[in-house]
Amino acid sequence: MANSRLSAADRAILQKCLSSSSPSPFGRPKRANSSKEDGPVSGRVRVAVRLRPRNAEELKADFDFADCVELEPELHRLKLRKNNWDSETFQFDEVLTEHASQKRVYEVVAKPVVESVLQGYNGTIMAYGQTGTGKTYTLGRLDEEDDSNRGIMVRAVEDILAGVSLKDDSITVSYLQLYMEVIQDLLAPEKENIPIVDDPKMRDVLVPGASVVEIKDHKSFSELLKAGEANRAVANTKLNAESSRSHAILVVNVRKLVDEAQENTSLGAQGFFVPTVRRSKLVVVDLAGSERIDKSGVGGSSLDEAKSINLSLTALGKCINALAEGSSHVPIRDSKLTRLLRDSFGGTARTSLVITIGPSPRHRGETASTIMFGQRAMKVENMVRLKEEFDYKSLCRRLEREIDRLLIENERHTKAMLGAENLERVYEEMAATEKLKHEKELIELSSRLDAAHAEKERVQLDLNKSQTEIQLQKEKLGEEINRRLNLETENTVLSQKLLQLQSEIDEMRRAIDKMRSGSHSKADRSLNVLKLSQSKDGCKGEKSTIVKLLEQVGIQNLLPLLKSPDEDVQLQASRVIANFAADEANQEKIFEAGGLSSLIDILQGSKDETICCVAAGAIANLAMHEVNQVMIVEKGAIEILAIKAQNVKDPQTLRMVAGALANLCGNGEIQVKLKDDGGIKALLRMGESEYLDVKAQVGRGLANFAKCESRRALQECQIKSLLLEEGALPWIVKNANNGAELICRHIEMALCHLAQNESNAEDLVTGGAFPELVRISRESAKEDVRNLAYRLVCASPVLQAEFLRFSGASSDA
Numbered sequence: 001m002a003n004s005r006l007s008a009a010d011r012a013i014l015q016k017c018l019s020s021s022s023p024s025p026f027g028r029p030k031r032a033n034s035s036k037e038d039g040p041v042s043g044r045v046r047v048a049v050r051l052r053p054r055n056a057e058e059l060k061a062d063f064d065f066a067d068c069v070e071l072e073p074e075l076h077r078l079k080l081r082k083n084n085w086d087s088e089t090f091q092f093d094e095v096l097t098e099h100a101s102q103k104r105v106y107e108v109v110a111k112p113v114v115e116s117v118l119q120g121y122n123g124t125i126m127a128y129g130q131t132g133t134g135k136t137y138t139l140g141r142l143d144e145e146d147d148s149n150r151g152i153m154v155r156a157v158e159d160i161l162a163g164v165s166l167k168d169d170s171i172t173v174s175y176l177q178l179y180m181e182v183i184q185d186l187l188a189p190e191k192e193n194i195p196i197v198d199d200p201k202m203r204d205v206l207v208p209g210a211s212v213v214e215i216k217d218h219k220s221f222s223e224l225l226k227a228g229e230a231n232r233a234v235a236n237t238k239l240n241a242e243s244s245r246s247h248a249i250l251v252v253n254v255r256k257l258v259d260e261a262q263e264n265t266s267l268g269a270q271g272f273f274v275p276t277v278r279r280s281k282l283v284v285v286d287l288a289g290s291e292r293i294d295k296s297g298v299g300g301s302s303l304d305e306a307k308s309i310n311l312s313l314t315a316l317g318k319c320i321n322a323l324a325e326g327s328s329h330v331p332i333r334d335s336k337l338t339r340l341l342r343d344s345f346g347g348t349a350r351t352s353l354v355i356t357i358g359p360s361p362r363h364r365g366e367t368a369s370t371i372m373f374g375q376r377a378m379k380v381e382n383m384v385r386l387k388e389e390f391d392y393k394s395l396c397r398r399l400e401r402e403i404d405r406l407l408i409e410n411e412r413h414t415k416a417m418l419g420a421e422n423l424e425r426v427y428e429e430m431a432a433t434e435k436l437k438h439e440k441e442l443i444e445l446s447s448r449l450d451a452a453h454a455e456k457e458r459v460q461l462d463l464n465k466s467q468t469e470i471q472l473q474k475e476k477l478g479e480e481i482n483r484r485l486n487l488e489t490e491n492t493v494l495s496q497k498l499l500q501l502q503s504e505i506d507e508m509r510r511a512i513d514k515m516r517s518g519s520h521s522k523a524d525r526s527l528n529v530l531k532l533s534q535s536k537d538g539c540k541g542e543k544s545t546i547v548k549l550l551e552q553v554g555i556q557n558l559l560p561l562l563k564s565p566d567e568d569v570q571l572q573a574s575r576v577i578a579n580f581a582a583d584e585a586n587q588e589k590i591f592e593a594g595g596l597s598s599l600i601d602i603l604q605g606s607k608d609e610t611i612c613c614v615a616a617g618a619i620a621n622l623a624m625h626e627v628n629q630v631m632i633v634e635k636g637a638i639e640i641l642a643i644k645a646q647n648v649k650d651p652q653t654l655r656m657v658a659g660a661l662a663n664l665c666g667n668g669e670i671q672v673k674l675k676d677d678g679g680i681k682a683l684l685r686m687g688e689s690e691y692l693d694v695k696a697q698v699g700r701g702l703a704n705f706a707k708c709e710s711r712r713a714l715q716e717c718q719i720k721s722l723l724l725e726e727g728a729l730p731w732i733v734k735n736a737n738n739g740a741e742l743i744c745r746h747i748e749m750a751l752c753h754l755a756q757n758e759s760n761a762e763d764l765v766t767g768g769a770f771p772e773l774v775r776i777s778r779e780s781a782k783e784d785v786r787n788l789a790y791r792l793v794c795a796s797p798v799l800q801a802e803f804l805r806f807s808g809a810s811s812d813a
Contacts, residue, residue, distance in 0.1 A: 043384040045351045047374045048094035048109045049078060051359060052134040058360045067359035068367060071097050080368060081361075090371055093378070098359070102148060105138060106155045109354045113282070114156045116350045117254055118163040120278035120386045124285065124344035125152055128313075128373060129356035130366040131289025136244055138354060139286045142225055153250055153284050157221045160254060160282070166216055168257040173221065174210045175228035178337055179246035180308045186228035186248070187211040196339050205342050212253075225250075233305070245305040247312065247337055248286040255279050258388065277389045283344060287313065290366065312337040317373060320345055324379035345377070348385040353377050474791050478756070481784050482707060485749055489700060492742070493624070493659070497582055500617065504575040562598045571611050574602065578618035587622055596622065596635060604640045609650040616644065616656035623663035633670045633677075642682035651691040658686045658694055662701030668708035671722060680705070680726040687731050692740045699735065699746030702728055706753035713757040720759045723750075729767040736772040741781070748776050752788050761798035770802050 051071060070079040070087065073095045079087040094108045113123035127135035141151030160171060175186040176194070185191040194209040215221045233245040258276040288309040315335035322330040323346045330346060332338050343349045355374040357367045561573035577595055580586045590596065596619075603615040619637060622628045638661070645657050661679050664670060674680060687698040702723060709721050723729070736747045751773055754760045764770055777789035793799045 043350050043382050045345065045353055045377050045380045045382065046093045046109075046112075047353045047355065047378045048096060048105075049092050049371070049374060050096040050100065050105060050134065050138060050354055050356050051078075051098045052132075052356060053098035054359055058358070068361040068364045069357060069359060071095050073097055078371075080364075080371060090375060092374065096354075102138075102141065102150060103155075105354070106152050109352050110152045110156055111159070113350050113352045114159050116384070117252075117280045117282045118160065118256070120256070120280050120388065121384050122281050122283075122343060122347075122349035124283045124341070124349045124351040125156070126283075126285040126287065126341075126344065126351070126353050127356060128287050128353060129289060129370050130358065130363060131244075133289065133356035133358045133370075135289060135356050136248075136286055138356060139284055140225070140229065140248065140250075142222060142229070144222075153225065154218075154222070156282060156284065157215070157252060158218055160252060161215075161218060161221075164254065164256055170214060170255045172212045172214050172253045172255075173224060174207070174212055174251040174253075175224065176207065176210055176249045176251070177232055177246040178249065178312065178340070179233050180305065181312070181336055183207065183210075183336060183340075184231075184246075185209070185211050186231045187213060187224065189231045196336060198339075203343075203348065205339060207251075207340075210251075244286065244288045245309070247288050247309075249340060250284040250286075252282040252284070253279070254281065279387055279389060283341075283349070285341065285344075287316075290369070311335065316341065317376075320373070320376050320380060323381075324376045344382075345380050346382060348383055350384050351380075351382060470791065470795075474788070474795070477784060477788055477791075478710075481749070481752075481782075481788060484784070485703070485745070488745075497621070501579050501582070504579060504614075559593060559595055559598050562602050567606075567608050567611065570602065570606065571608070571614060574599075574611055574614040574618065578614050578621060581618050581621040584625060587625065587628060590622065591628070591631065596632065600635055600637055600640060603644060609648055609653050612644060612648060613650060613653035613656050616641070616653060616660055620656055620660035620663055623660050626667050629664055629667045629670060633664065633673050636677075638664065638674060638677035638679045642678040645682040645686050651689070651694060654686050654689055654691065654694045655697055658683060658697035658701065662697050662704060665701040666704035666708060668712055671705060671708060674705075675722050675726060680723065680728060684726070684728055684731050687735070692743065695735065695738070696740065696742045696746065698731075699743050699750065702732065703746045703750040703753065706750045710753040710756040713759070719757075720763070721754055721757060723754070724760060724763045724767075729763065729769060733768050733772060736769075737775070745782070745785075748780055748782075748785050748789075751776065752785065752792060755789070755792040755796065755799065758796055758798070761796050765798060765802045770799065770806065773799070774803065774806065 051069060054067075068081050070081065072078065076093065076095050077089055077091045078095055079089050081087045096105055096108070110125045113125055117123045125139070127139050129135050137151065139152045141149055142154055157171075157173075164171065177184050177186055182192060183194040183196065185194060188211045191209055191211070194207055197206045197208055199206050213224055215224065228248075228250075232248055256278045258278055290310060290313050312335045315331065315338050318334065319330050319332060319338050321327075332342055344351045353374065355370050357370050558573055558576060561569050562577075564570055564573070577590065577599065581590055581595075599615050599618050599622075603612055603619065606612055606615070619632065619641075623632055641657050641661055645654065645661075648654060648657070661674075661683055664674060664679065665683075683698050683701050686694055689695060705723055706721065709723075713719070723732075732747055732750055735743060736751065738744055738747070751764075751769060754769075755764060755773060764773070773789050773793055777786055777793060780786045780789065793803055
């Protein structure tokens with residue numbers, strides 16, 4: 001119907017759209033061909049080994065003999081016994097004991113391959129081993145009475161059915177056997193000697209004469225699998241009552257439509273896009289078991305079958321050897337089996353191999369051969385590729401249906417237009433009358449409009465002038481507030497340092513008395529000299545005392561004391577370095593002597609919270625200056641401080657750790673590093689502490705961080721604050737009205753700095769921070785902070801709109 005309505009010109013245009021190499025008008029760039037491939041990804045063949053439990057015959061015959069293999073599944077390896085004393089160890093991707101369930105085997109061997117097939121990659125699952133070791137049980141078991149015994153084939157198809165949409169996707173199955181080097185169709189036994197065709201364009205191997213059956217549910221696949229198993233060649237041998245005499249190959253082809261919305265494909269003007277289809281296939285290969293004629297006891301036709309099986313398996317082994325050794329020639333064409341598995345080894349498929357072995361020492365030679373086959377297969381590398389095709393035929397059908405709809409709609413509109421022309425004439429006459437009337441009104445309104453424009457320009461000039469003045473005053477006010485806040489913060493820090501230094505001097509004097517009595521090592525003597533010097537010069541002031549001590553002892557001699565086994569020595573040395581670091585003039589000497597690395601090491605390694613507290617305080621002193629902050633971050637201090645913040649309980653240690661992070665927050669160059677290394681998260685965790693001093697340091701750090709971001713927002717582009725991304729806003733809102741003056745002051749500044757960036761306005765409103773901004777503008781103890789908060793609310797369009805809504809809601813209440 002669609003083609004009958006398309007004119008020759010329309011069909012020509014449609015054909016041009018589909019064949020042109022120019023960009024497609026339907027939202028997806030046109031390619032030179034209808035398929036695309038992602039770049040290849042290297043993927044090694046994964047090999048698992050499965051041990052069959054002893055059967056009744058082996059339990060009777062080998063009762064007095066130990067198994068020839070010993071499994072170590074936790075280490076993914078097995079030991080093959082040579083005799084009672086010696087054994088050989090082999091490593092595999094998975095080692096499955098005789099007690100491993102069918103579900104466990106499927107999860108580790110097949111499920112990753114099945115998931116890759118659903119993503120668009122080819123996959124192969126293959127079982128190799130001596131006859132009677134459980135290959136068919138592992139792969140093709142179809143147990144309707146006990147679902148737990150289902151094999152890989154059934155479970156794989158169940159997962160594929162669950163992972164596709166039967167409305168848009170399709171699954172087809174072919175079931176073949178290679179018997180005596182002849183390919184037969186297990187679903188249509190009358191088809192024999194089916195040829196193999198190489199497709200160089202698709203780089204694949206095809207079997208064009210094989211039956212292809214589409215499946216819709218698990219039941220249809222089970223019936224298909226039963227029919228195929230009934231036609232498979234089996235025979236009774238000494239080693240296996242139902243020995244497979246052919247290689248069985250199950251091919252599951254999956255055609256899956258890509259979700260274009262998920263792929264972010266842009267749509268065309270009419271909402272059309274070229275559908276993308278991913279085609280992949282899962283090949284499950286149940287190889288016939290290798291056997292020795294003298295042990296299997298076969299003869300006649302079964303002897304010929306055994307020879308053919310061994311020849312094809314030998315050809316497969318040669319190919320794997322060549323691939324594992326990187327040989328330039330791989331004998332693919334020596335057997336039809338190797339031709340069929342061309343994509344599985346050294347090709348583009350993701351391959352998983354399970355080798356099955358028995359425990360009997362009578363078959364040790366066959367077991368060793370199977371293990372070596374698996375070892376060589378693990379060295380084979382495949383180049384996994386993802387294939388996608390553009391379904392232009394489907395798009396063409398949709399376009400034809402759309403053209404039919406548009407033609408019908410066009411006819412309907414044409415008829416409607418005829419009636420509209422008559423109405424149009426009537427409307428034209430009425431419009432002429434109305435036009436004269438409105439022209440007079442227009443002249444009058446134009447004169448009024450000119451007067452209004454003039455008034456508007458005058459008001460706009462006044463407004464621009466006022467806004468410029470407001471902006472200048474706001475910038476000056478912000479700078480003044482920042483300066484005052486920095487001075488207050490520095491005053492608080494210096495007061496805390498003074499108290500800390502006085503306490504440390506008292507403790508060091510007590511340590512001097514303790515250490516005067518005996519002779520010590522060189523490091524102890526250095527510490528004695530240092531402490532005695534402090535005792536003599538204590539009256540001259542703490543700062544001068546520390547300097548003189550270090551001039552006598554030398555910081556190079558003091559640093560080894562940080563690693564002393566005596567924790568008292570470590571503590572005293574840490575305190576001296578912390579006091580020495582409080583003076584900016586001494587910090588360069590500490591860095592040159594490697595003091596920063598020593599402090600970080602002791603902070604990381606010591607379990608004594610007092611030592612950690614002093615070390616964190618020393619790092620905090622060093623972090624007060626921007627010159628040192630980058631070097632501190634490069635040493636990995638942020639991660640170590642974050643870990644300490646999580647592990648320590650002592651409030652003084654928490655305060656020092658929080659103070660160090662707060663100082664680092666004041667450097668805009670390392671803010672991203674602070675976020676990535678967990679510094680902001682650590683501050684927020686410490687913010688949940690019950691101690692006000694710790695909360696104050698957390699608030700100071702957030703205020704410093706927000707201040708740097710606000711400066712960058714004024715100088716560069718405005719982007720959303722990293723504090724908001726890290727989830728700091730709930731803590732800020734929760735503690736904004738804490739009651740402690742120092743905490744409230746820091747949080748008020750943090751909120752004001754965040755509000756200076758318009759990109760944060762929406763988050764401040766939705767996060768509940770806006771009422772706090774309003775409260776700050778009215779109730780803050782600092783007049784300059786109140787004025788700043790008020791101006792920020794008035795200057796932001798988002799905050800101003802929320803303020804009007806907030807005020808209206810309050811009035812209604």
